[in-house]
Amino acid sequence: MILLVLLLAAAESSHAHSVQGQERNGSCVCEVNSAVWVFPVSKYDTVTQLIQTCQDSLGKLQTQTVMGEETVPEMEATLKNVTLRLERFQYLDNRGLYNTLHLKQLSEEIQQLHDTMNNEALDKDGEEAQKIRTELQKFQEDVDKMYRKNVFNLETTREKLRFLNNRIQNCWTLPQDFRSSCSDRRMTNISAPVVTKLNPFSTSYIAGAWGHDTDADVEESYWIQPLANGHRLGITVRFYKTYEDFMAARNHRDESLTGSYTDSNAIQGPGTIVHKGVVYYQCYNVPELCAYDVKTKQVRRLPLPGAGFNNKFPYCYYSCLDWTDINLSADDKGLWVTYATEANHGNMVVSRVDGESFNVTHTWKTRLFKRSVTNAFMVCGVLYATRYVNTYKEEVFYAFDTTTGMEDNTLSIPMEKVAASVANLHYNPTDMRLYMYNGGYMLAYQVYF
Helix, strand or coil, rough: CCHHHHHHHHHHHCCCCCCEEEEEEEEEEECCCCCHHHHCHHHHHHHHHHHHHHHHHHHHHHHHHHHHHHHHHHHHHHHHHHHHHHHHHHHHHHCCCCCCCCCCHHHHHHHHHHHHCCCCCCCCCHHHHHHHHHHHHHHHHHHHHHHHHCCCCHHHHHHHHHHHHHHCCCEEECCCCCCCCCCCCCCCEECCCCECCCCCCCCCCCCCEEECCCCCCCCCCCCECCCCCCCECCEEEECCHHHHHHHHHHCCCEECCCCCCCCCEEEEEEEEEEEEEEEEEEECCCCEEEEEEEECCEEEECCCCCCCCCCCCCCCCCEEEEECCCEEEEECCEEEEEEEECCCCCCEEEEEEEEECCCEEEEEEEEEEECCCCCCCCCEEEEEEEEEEEEEEEEEEEEECCCCHHHHHHHHEEEEEECCCCEEEEEECCCCEEEEEEEEEEEEEEEEE
């Protein structure tokens, strides 16, 4: 019996020992060395530490599980929000705008440049034109080599083609007064607002445009154009004869461009400008410009092939501002329209519009993604773009010079404002001011060179 007990006790440490005994006086007597069954203290401590470590790990896991249960819904909501925000960019993948470009398409664009170089209106004998012809010929040879060797970087080639196209735009035979008198100067600073005024209609009119006619000889120089119907449409422009009348909100005249918000000649979006007595704006629901002559009451239309519209390429840096796909600007020598196209990967395009014939004479392609800015404007033939800093501050961070085709994204010119969104921003060369429609407020700034 004692032997069995010893065997069971020794089994706790996985060891068994046999002990010999002798019978004395009817009893079994044996000698047992108790050192064999010493309690394994070190092993017990080790096991205790392991148990404690497991308990600590389990406690952390339980804490993480509880936190996860709290944060997972937030993460799911964030993911859903990001997915919704990215849906508007889905066309970039579906239509391959950022995928490798096809050589066939590239060859077609090169042929278009060849055709442009043969245009009679081009200065064919000019030094720059001769350089472009040489580069274009080499460009064609490089593309032919791509066909043969199937080794190429089409994105780099595409960028060279874009720059070459911009240079060709500057080779057209131009009137003497085409270039702005300040084309050799860059904007260096912008003042604090010299005018801050709530629009005269209602605080609910948070989108629209206002400004000063670029022609100092017109009878009614100050104007306001509010947007209704979901901050999308307009049919009326309010005119004031003097600055004093404008500030006092008196002696105004409302000009109705059409009788219905859904008329084909109604105003869509806040990209409106008044230039030399003509109201220029995006026509209702189409990628076209409308020009309404205040004196004759006549409307002319100009298609913009490929231009995004109906919120395809609105200004979107802080939050997307609907119906800002097409915007107009004017400097001392030209009328400009800015927009984005799929062909230019959603990047901004600048076109110069001839006011007399009402057609596009030049088009430059930039590398500025339109959805990455809050607004843009033209000064002295240079496109400037702004981005959101906070509710009360914008920053001019980018410039594209149509004279040289060069871009500069190192600018940092601050602008004060009174609300987050900027519906309209344009420059007036007669008083060298910027005019902003900002959350229902009308602001004006002095520009410095």
